[in-house]
Amino acid sequence: RLGVLHVGQRIEEQADFEKIYKNAWADNANACAKQYAGTGALKTDYTRQRTQWGLIMDGWNSLIRYYKNNFSDGFRQDAIDLFLGNYSVDEVESASPLHVKKDWKFLALPIIMVVAFSMCIICLLMAGDTWTETLAYVLFWGSASFGTFAIILYNGKDFVDAPKLVQKEKMD
Numbered sequence: 001r002l003g004v005l006h007v008g009q010r011i012e013e014q015a016d017f018e019k020i021y022k023n024a025w026a027d028n029a030n031a032c033a034k035q036y037a038g039t040g041a042l043k044t045d046y047t048r049q050r051t052q053w054g055l056i057m058d059g060w061n062s063l064i065r066y067y068k069n070n071f072s073d074g075f076r077q078d079a080i081d082l083f084l085g086n087y088s089v090d091e092v093e094s095a096s097p098l099h100v101k102k103d104w105k106f107l108a109l110p111i112i113m114v115v116a117f118s119m120c121i122i123c124l125l126m127a128g129d130t131w132t133e134t135l136a137y138v139l140f141w142g143s144a145s146f147g148t149f150a151i152i153l154y155n156g157k158d159f160v161d162a163p164k165l166v167q168k169e170k171m172d
Contacts, residue, residue, distance in 0.1 A: 022047050038068040038076070070160055078165045087165040106159065109148050116145035 005011065011018070026048055029041035039061040045054025081087040120141035128134040152159060 036076075037065050038073060039064045081165050103158070109152055113145055113148035113152065116141050116148060120145055 005014075026041070026044035029044055029047070033039060033041035040057075042058045042061055043054075045051050045057070078087075082089075120138055123134060123137040123141055128137060
């Protein structure tokens, strides 16, 4: 109707145009996804041409999104709330609602858990002189990593990076 194609011509027959269009579409999806989710869009290789590497990257991006969404993305929602006017800054209030003092456990417990889990794996890979010695080390480091993981799960809401500008009534 717009006169881009001749009468009887089909868009599927225009391989160069289709490739350019699909790449532009996937690039736009990546740009939007990076702004909102912090990673590139999923399945953009499907738009271009599905590959095994693209499948692996979709899994990786999903893991990164899960981490960012739960532990480091509260500021994005705060920025969106400010931009959309869902939160208005009170000029009388002198303290910033964005500044929340973090407790020591936010840094110490994840580090302890990673070190304990790493030591457990190392003890499994580098066996001691006897199997009882190896078992003792694996049980110690395994219980240390499991214990810190349990503490982190129990205090999970404290570890999540929730938006700080959302009013209480909107969260309920």
